[in-house]
Amino acid sequence: MSEPGIDTTFRLGARGDDVYAALIEAHRGLSDEASARLNARLVLILANQIGDAGIVLAGIARARAAMGVAEHTETA
Amino acid sequence: MRYQHQRFPFVRPAELDGRRCRVPVLIVGAGPVGLALAIDLALHGIASVLVDDGDTVSVGSRAICWSKRTLEIFDRLGVAGRMVEKGVTWKVGRLFHGDKEVYSFDLLPEPGHKHPAFINLQQYYVEEYLIDRAREFPDLIDLRFKTRLVGLERRPDGVTAELDTPEGRYAIAADWLVGCDGVRSTVRGLLGLDFVGRTFEERFLITDIEMKAEFPSERWFWFEPPFHDGRSALLHKQPDDIYRIDLQLSPDADPEVERKPENVKPRIEAIVGARPFEIDWISVYTFQCRRLERFVHGRVIFAGDSAHIVSPFGARGGNGGIQDIDNLAWKLAAILEGDAPEALISTYDEERVRGADENILNSARATSFMTPKSRMESIFREEVLAMAETEAFARRLVNSGRLSLPCSLDGLSLQSDDDPAFAGAGLVPGSPCLDAPVLDSQGGETWLLEHCGGRFCVLAFGSPVEVPGGVAQLVVVPAGCGCPTSAGPCLVDAGGYVGERYALDSGAAYLIRPDQHVAARFRKPTREKIASALARAQRQETR
Numbered sequence: 001m002s003e004p005g006i007d008t009t010f011r012l013g014a015r016g017d018d019v020y021a022a023l024i025e026a027h028r029g030l031s032d033e034a035s036a037r038l039n040a041r042l043v044l045i046l047a048n049q050i051g052d053a054g055i056v057l058a059g060i061a062r063a064r065a066a067m068g069v070a071e072h073t074e075t076a
Numbered sequence: 077m078r079y080q081h082q083r084f085p086f087v088r089p090a091e092l093d094g095r096r097c098r099v100p101v102l103i104v105g106a107g108p109v110g111l112a113l114a115i116d117l118a119l120h121g122i123a124s125v126l127v128d129d130g131d132t133v134s135v136g137s138r139a140i141c142w143s144k145r146t147l148e149i150f151d152r153l154g155v156a157g158r159m160v161e162k163g164v165t166w167k168v169g170r171l172f173h174g175d176k177e178v179y180s181f182d183l184l185p186e187p188g189h190k191h192p193a194f195i196n197l198q199q200y201y202v203e204e205y206l207i208d209r210a211r212e213f214p215d216l217i218d219l220r221f222k223t224r225l226v227g228l229e230r231r232p233d234g235v236t237a238e239l240d241t242p243e244g245r246y247a248i249a250a251d252w253l254v255g256c257d258g259v260r261s262t263v264r265g266l267l268g269l270d271f272v273g274r275t276f277e278e279r280f281l282i283t284d285i286e287m288k289a290e291f292p293s294e295r296w297f298w299f300e301p302p303f304h305d306g307r308s309a310l311l312h313k314q315p316d317d318i319y320r321i322d323l324q325l326s327p328d329a330d331p332e333v334e335r336k337p338e339n340v341k342p343r344i345e346a347i348v349g350a351r352p353f354e355i356d357w358i359s360v361y362t363f364q365c366r367r368l369e370r371f372v373h374g375r376v377i378f379a380g381d382s383a384h385i386v387s388p389f390g391a392r393g394g395n396g397g398i399q400d401i402d403n404l405a406w407k408l409a410a411i412l413e414g415d416a417p418e419a420l421i422s423t424y425d426e427e428r429v430r431g432a433d434e435n436i437l438n439s440a441r442a443t444s445f446m447t448p449k450s451r452m453e454s455i456f457r458e459e460v461l462a463m464a465e466t467e468a469f470a471r472r473l474v475n476s477g478r479l480s481l482p483c484s485l486d487g488l489s490l491q492s493d494d495d496p497a498f499a500g501a502g503l504v505p506g507s508p509c510l511d512a513p514v515l516d517s518q519g520g521e522t523w524l525l526e527h528c529g530g531r532f533c534v535l536a537f538g539s540p541v542e543v544p545g546g547v548a549q550l551v552v553v554p555a556g557c558g559c560p561t562s563a564g565p566c567l568v569d570a571g572g573y574v575g576e577r578y579a580l581d582s583g584a585a586y587l588i589r590p591d592q593h594v595a596a597r598f599r600k601p602t603r604e605k606i607a608s609a610l611a612r613a614q615r616q617e618t619r
Contacts, residue, residue: 010468017473020460024453028450
């Protein structure tokens with residue numbers, strides 16, 4: 001199940017642990033609410049940086065699928 | 077068959093009967109690190125006295141994972157053959173999350189290396205083999221058991237150590253003292269030095285069990301296994317039907333309660349099932365990452381756990397200590413022989429602080445991944461582990477310990493700038509040399525690293541080059557080419573591995589340090605360029 005545009009191979013080379021550590025460090029001392037806001041901002045920054053709406057949408061779908069959440073949910 | 081600990085008797089030294097002498101090097105602590113140093117110095121012709129307060133080898137398996145680079149060093153010291161023969165060779169690690177396997181890795185995917193990625197071998201065997209080897213240098217290594225350091229007097233040109241023994245105290249003077257006396261170092265205590273870093277709250281219960289089982293020779297690591305209440309666990313196979321099992325304890329666990337055999341047994345049963353087993357050794361350790369600010373304090377030097385301590389996942393403690401010795405011994409020998417100025421010793425500090433920091437960074441990160449501290453850290457970890465099942469990239473973020481790799485000394489002061497003609501291909505200065513299968517001039521199979529190490533050596537490709545006086549030269553010729561008749565030692569790169577791994581064209585040369593690291597390399601070597609790189613690598617002013 002691979003959406004067009006999303007590359008799930010590891011692309012961070014030797015810096016994977018650096019990136020993970022930086023993400024964890026960025027949340028240090030934040031409340032859950034503040035952490036959720038930080039994640040929202042980070043996602044928006046990265047989405048804009050990617051600059052390709054198709055890839056961002058495919059990424060959203062992939063993340064939801066990986067969580068076992070249906071791809072389209074509508075509020076009843 | 078459990079290991080039988082031999083007891084080494086106390087031998088009354090002449091100092092107790094009034095002899096006064098001064099030794100070049102006094103080594104405190106006869107663990108793997110101290111023993112390796114005594115042997116490496118002896119190979120350089122340097123005498124040492126090695127004292128230890130105990131009278132036997134390690135109790136408990138302790139350091140068990142020995143890396144390829146460490147085996148290459150131990151090969152140079154003359155003990156790797158016994159270690160590899162006795163040890164359990166492995167290169168595959170498997171990661172489980174719950175009851176599912178999420179990822180496996182192969183640490184040595186390419187052929188053409190003499191030594192495996194890792195062997196597992198109990199520390200007591202390593203010490204036994206090193207002691208046997210040390211005994212082959214009776215004129216150079218004076219091994220003294222039941223001898224405890226109690227006092228230290230420092231001078232600009234040496235130290236005087238006060239030693240306590242079952243038959244009384246004596247003093248011994250030495251040009252240099254090396255503290256290889258472990259995490260609770262007496263030498264460090266006597267100097268009053270801070271051991272800076274952090275302690276993690278978590279503890280691990282480590283157990284050696286003896287059992288007959290058919291587990292493969294692999295490293296198995298579980299996050300949140302079904303058998304251990306959501307915490308981490310590790311299984312390693314050792315020789316003699318001994319298995320190492322590490323179990324994470326909760327921060328509030330009482331180590332004295334947890335280590336009671338009646339509490340350990342049910343946990344082991346949950347992992348290994350109904351097989352019969354016997355507990356051989358139980359210990360509890362706390363994760364710590366600390367190091368001395370400096371490893372050289374005048375004529376007192378620290379190596380191994382006395383200088384730096386890491387949490388265990390990644391096999392960076394014992395391996396890091398042996399790599400300290402690889403770096404230190406030739407420098408001490410060069411200074412004592414008058415081949416290099418005393419200032420060379422500061423580069424031990426420079427180079428091994430880098431190694432220690434790399435080990436501390438990696439092991440601290442692995443520890444953090446195993447023990448998330450905040451809700452958000454837990455969420456990140458849970459999502460990485462959950463995604464690892466389907467998303468390939470997430471597997472590489474799972475961190476159960478990044479296993480020990482040799483540290484590059486790239487860019488540090490002994491190394492010359494790289495020759496731009498290589499365009500970064502092959503091994504840049506500071507890299508540890510890579511091994512390769514080669515043929516000797518009679519056509520016999522051998523390994524490249526068996527022919528360089530222990531001294532400075534120019535590795536010339538294709539044909540000999542002009543080298544400065546007193547420097548060894550090893551010529552490697554491509555497959556199909558004969559060895560030049562007058563070149564001295566010569567190897568044939570029959571499989572093309574040397575040419576490929578070193579990015580060598582005919583006429584190029586590498587200057588290799590005694591610890592098998594690249595000091596410099598040249599597409600068009602000249603005697604002057606080599607002499608200048610050699611002087612730099614020994615901290616000499618130009619000759």
